[in-house]
Amino acid sequence: MKILHYFTPLLLLLAFSCTEKAATDSQNSVSTKGITTKDVTYNFNGNNYKSFVAYKGESEEPRPVVMIIPEWWGLTDYAKDRARQLAELGYFAMAVDYYGDGKTVNTPEEATKLSTPFYQIPINAKQVFDAARARLLEFPAANHNKIAVIGYCFGGAQALNMARQESDLKGAVSFHGNLMTGIKPKNNNVPLLICNGVDDTFVSAEEIAAFKKEMDSSHVKYTFIDYPNALHSFTNPASTAMGEKFEMKIAYNKAADEKSWNDMKKFLADIFK
Structure with a gap:
């Protein structure tokens, strides 16, 4: 398996860039009224996992599935809030536990240690994703023939990783994620939406050019959208404070957050027709 060496120098810096928590008063926070949420547990490769699902009402009518791959910090409230938002839109949403036991981390060192294997050996990420996906089979409300994946930062890179390896996905969306150039797509049937900040210093012009050439x-x-004046982690309201704390070029951008979310909504509506 080819190791993507060019990611190694960035791993520690990128761990800083994926913010830890969403602010409780985020403009993205939504009411849970009418939304069913559940922790779902399962075992894979001898480890316990605890992902999070959200869907509107108790109806068992199958609805399209959107799987969410979180930031480097694990399955935080931010990812769960995004799942609730997607449920309000009528989707069956699952925020995927990548580290086991619903684990979250608080330091860049921990985040780097846990996330590095998924970059170096992409099949590791696919296996964790597939274990979570298999758990969906137990939910009659999930349409197993209509599945898309979205992700943020680390999760955005892994969403593109899944699109390259999962031939039956309906689509993938990356929000301010690295582009994982070097993994040859398994097929050309999975459409992509890449939401990128123009001023994101963690995604270089060279990486963007290589990605576009590969695609x-x-x-x-694929659709590649640049959002003006947006730094890395522009969708997370907590990123500004984290950027100040660690002296990193990351910040929340309300306009880019709202625009990219609307672009994602249109993308999902199109692929699930």
Whole structure:
């Protein structure tokens, strides 16, 4: 398995860049009224996992599934809030536990240690994703034939990783994630939406160019959107404070957050037609 060496120098810095928690008064916070939420546990490779699902009402009518891959910090409230938002839109949402036991971390060192294997050996990320996906089979409300994946920072990179390896996904969305150039797409059938900050110093112009070249040569359908004045982690309201704390170039951008969420909504509506 090819190791993506160019990610190694960035791992510690990127761990800083994925913010720890969403602010409780975030403009993205939604009421849970009418939304069913559950922790779902399962075992994979001898480890226990605890992902989080959200869907509107108790109806068992199948609805399209959106799987969410969280930031480097694990399955925080931020990812769960995004799941609730997607449930309000009528989707069956699952925020995926990548570290086991619903674990979250508080330091860049911990985040780097836990996330590095998923970059170095992409099949590791696929296996964890597939274990969570298999758990969906137990929910009649989840349409197992209509599944998309979205992700933030680390999760955005892994969403693109899944699109390259999971041929039956309906689509993938990356929010301010690295582009994982070097993993050849398994097919060209999974459309992509990449939401990138123009001023994101963690995603270089060279990486963007290499990604576009790879997608074009593989005939992958993708939409790449740059959001003006947006730094890394622009969708998370907690990122500004974290950027100040660690002296990193990350910050929340309300306009880019709202615009990228609306772009995602249109993308999901299109792929689930």
